[in-house]
Amino acid sequence: MQTLKTALSGKKVGESRDMVKLLRIQATETHLVEFDNVDTRFNDCTNWQVVMGGERILFSTRMHERFSEVKSGVLATITVCENAATASDSAMLESAKALMKILDGYPSFAALAAHPKRITD
Known part of the structure; x- marks a missing residue:
């Protein structure tokens, strides 16, 4: 008879190393x-934002x-705002250009998670 061993991985329900909160x-x-x-496994996120000086400027939900x-x-967004003259645009x-500079340098969220200017706290 074969005995199955249960390995204790230390993982909690609802947590995955593939998820970055x-x-x-x-x-x-x-x-x-x-x-x-x-x-990082499915290469998606639930929302994102760009903050400038503590104020949320560009975002998606x-x-x-x-x-x-x-x-x-x-x-x-870059295409729409390029020819607009208002301060908010x-x-x-x-x-958008700051975000695009980040996105152009990395092929996926998994690669982006290793960004050298990532803030972890």
Whole structure:
């Protein structure tokens, strides 16, 4: 008769090493990028935001937005805000460009989790 051994992994229910609750990256001196509930296995997050000087400038609240969808949404924001003259559009454009610089350098959320300017606290 075969005996099965149960290995104690130390994992808790609802926790996975594939999940990053809050992924924060200092994009520029003034811009902080935050991704919530990043699932590196499925390459998506529940929402994201760009904060400048403590104020949320650019954000998304879509559920399960894939990495490629984040990129295409930011590109659309850049296209829309490039020719706009208002101060809020300029701030959104700056924030979108800071985020795009981060996204262009990494192919996925898993790679982004290893970003050298990641803030862990």
